[in-house]
Amino acid sequence: MLIDVVPTAKHIGDYDLTAKTAVVFDILRATSTITTALANGCLGVFPVLSVEEARSLAADPKQKIPSANPDVMMLAGERGGQKIPFFPHGNSPLEYTAEVVAGNYLVLTTSNGTRAINGSVRASYVYIGSLLNIRATAVAATGKNKDIVLVCAGTADKFSLEDTLAAGFVIKELLHLKPALSDLATAALHLAHHYSREPVKAFLDSRHGQKLIRLGLQEDINWCARLNVYDFTSRFKNGRIEIDK
Numbered sequence: 001m002l003i004d005v006v007p008t009a010k011h012i013g014d015y016d017l018t019a020k021t022a023v024v025f026d027i028l029r030a031t032s033t034i035t036t037a038l039a040n041g042c043l044g045v046f047p048v049l050s051v052e053e054a055r056s057l058a059a060d061p062k063q064k065i066p067s068a069n070p071d072v073m074m075l076a077g078e079r080g081g082q083k084i085p086f087f088p089h090g091n092s093p094l095e096y097t098a099e100v101v102a103g104n105y106l107v108l109t110t111s112n113g114t115r116a117i118n119g120s121v122r123a124s125y126v127y128i129g130s131l132l133n134i135r136a137t138a139v140a141a142t143g144k145n146k147d148i149v150l151v152c153a154g155t156a157d158k159f160s161l162e163d164t165l166a167a168g169f170v171i172k173e174l175l176h177l178k179p180a181l182s183d184l185a186t187a188a189l190h191l192a193h194h195y196s197r198e199p200v201k202a203f204l205d206s207r208h209g210q211k212l213i214r215l216g217l218q219e220d221i222n223w224c225a226r227l228n229v230y231d232f233t234s235r236f237k238n239g240r241i242e243i244d245k
Ligand code: MLT
Pocket: 026, 028, 029, 030, 031, 078, 080, 081, 082, 091, 110, 111, 112, 113, 114, 153, 154, 155, 212
């Protein structure tokens, strides 16, 4: 098994994802938000690329869920780390408590994460990874007996410390399988070794983590840095993300 790492959403096209298993990371915060919402009873998440598409699906969920009632689709999104103006929901994982999200769907658009998820659609399987469920995601990703591509969303088409750290944590979970590693996968593994005792330090060292702190989102940082809170992972299939049964 070969494990490779895609540094940012912009670079996905340079990699051949066909017949491979992809795991997508946007640790601050889209994939952490998706994982938390699903853990709290969200029925599914529709990751879309544009504000207009998100508004349209929230207004008419029957486009994707024929039997849906009109208010089942929650409109959520972020640009530049902040909630999109006039959107009822943003991209903080902590806002998606069971009281808010249980029994509903989310349509979500973010600056980088939803782009990386949709960009990975050519893979045979697409898992959504976060530190919150890193072990369950790593185990599921090996279950398909295919080469694995760890897709980092990055930030504004630039390398992101936190996404690559998460890729390294997946590799660390899989070392017993003696996978072949690309150089970027090896670098990611060493990042994971370096920050393994205190992953939040990587967030404090990262440009996007520092931006979120400036925006007053320290609690998001603390939550997104927690390892293996959940023992499930989720898959992106036919345009929606659901818990991988
Ligand atoms: C992203 O899409 O890059 C992130 O989710 C942005 C954020 O929520 O801060």
